[in-house]
Amino acid sequence: METEKEESVLFEALVTYISKNGIKRSILPVFKTNDFALYKEDCLETMSRFPDNYVDMIFADPPYMLSNNGITCHAGKMVSVNKGKWDRSKGFEEDLKFHETWIKECRRVLKPEGTIWISGTQHSIYQCGFLLQKLNFHILNDITWFKPNAAPNLACTTFAHSHETLLWARKEKKTRHTFNYELMKEGRFPEDKMKMFDKQMRSVWSIPTPPAEEKEFGKHPTQKPLALLRRIILASTKENDIVLDPFNGGGTTGIAAKLIGNRKYIGIDIEKEYIEQTINRYMKLKLLPAILF
Numbered sequence: 001m002e003t004e005k006e007e008s009v010l011f012e013a014l015v016t017y018i019s020k021n022g023i024k025r026s027i028l029p030v031f032k033t034n035d036f037a038l039y040k041e042d043c044l045e046t047m048s049r050f051p052d053n054y055v056d057m058i059f060a061d062p063p064y065m066l067s068n069n070g071i072t073c074h075a076g077k078m079v080s081v082n083k084g085k086w087d088r089s090k091g092f093e094e095d096l097k098f099h100e101t102w103i104k105e106c107r108r109v110l111k112p113e114g115t116i117w118i119s120g121t122q123h124s125i126y127q128c129g130f131l132l133q134k135l136n137f138h139i140l141n142d143i144t145w146f147k148p149n150a151a152p153n154l155a156c157t158t159f160a161h162s163h164e165t166l167l168w169a170r171k172e173k174k175t176r177h178t179f180n181y182e183l184m185k186e187g188r189f190p191e192d193k194m195k196m197f198d199k200q201m202r203s204v205w206s207i208p209t210p211p212a213e214e215k216e217f218g219k220h221p222t223q224k225p226l227a228l229l230r231r232i233i234l235a236s237t238k239e240n241d242i243v244l245d246p247f248n249g250g251g252t253t254g255i256a257a258k259l260i261g262n263r264k265y266i267g268i269d270i271e272k273e274y275i276e277q278t279i280n281r282y283m284k285l286k287l288l289p290a291i292l293f
């Protein structure tokens with residue numbers, strides 16, 4: 001059990017930084033514990049105050065820029081595709097500029113041996129992939145997250161969208177990154193009907209969209225399933241690593257990190273509602289004596 005003093009020293013690493021002129025300054029998260037910090041702010045503004053080479057792994061699920069007043073199907077009903085103001089496209093060039101700015105900042109705060117994951121659909125993933133290459137990341141994998149329970153296509157004019165792409169890249173070409181190979185090969189992934197026990201983990205993952213119990217504190221429109229983030233964190237981090245999610249949303253990355261244990265998490269989101277949702281999810285974990293995950 002850590003003492004209070006140890007906890008505050010540990011947390012200090014998450015909330016203070018040495019500015020370029022050598023002065024120690026504080027960043028104020030809206031929520032903090034010894035291993036979990038949340039910022040309700042623009043991620044560019046927040047990350048600009050972090051030191052270089054600071055975090056071990058970044059999971060980024062940026063706006064997909066697909067809120068264009070179209071329609072989709074949810075629970076058998078016709079609904080708007082609009083996720084929120086934050087998800088509206090400003091046009092190809094502006095969207096590209098936005099992605100370039102945050103990916104550049106992620107590169108600066110990532111340790112040399114660190115890795116970044118970026119998730120997206122056809123609306124954003126090609127721009128992000130292009131930028132990872134332009135900014136000298138080394139792409140390790142592109143994972144297809146297949147959703148076996150994806151919604152049908154109402155217009156019947158294209159194939160039904162049933163996957164998202166996850167790019168996994170290392171900051172530097174010639175460093176050694178963390179990949180927990182054996183754990184991926186031999187671990188238990190009961191949600192994935194495609195994963196064969198004791199066979200190498202392949203690059204197509206079958207994971208259903210989040211179940212209702214993962215949305216008990218609110219429905220984030222693009223919330224990822226815990227099983228997806230659990231796999232990502234287990235595969236690409238080690239104990240005591242700092243995991244950053246600049247587009248925290250409903251906090252799936254942080255909650256998965258907390259469930260796995262022995263990781264520090266920093267989440268950033270501009271929307272108060274999503275930060276509150278994350279805090280509620282975190283507080284619930286604190287009340288549970290033990291969780292099998």
Ligand SMILES: C[S@@+](CC[C@H](N)C(=O)[O-])C[C@H]1O[C@@H](n2cnc3c(N)ncnc32)[C@H](O)[C@@H]1O
Pocket residue numbers: 041042043044061062063064086220222223224225246247248249250251252253268269270271274
């Ligand atoms: C695709 S969602 C992330 C969902 C998240 N992965 C989850 O599982 O809940 C993108 C999130 O980014 C936030 N966002 C958009 N622009 C932002 C910015 N400039 N800085 C910080 N957060 C931003 C939105 O509020 C939204 O919650």
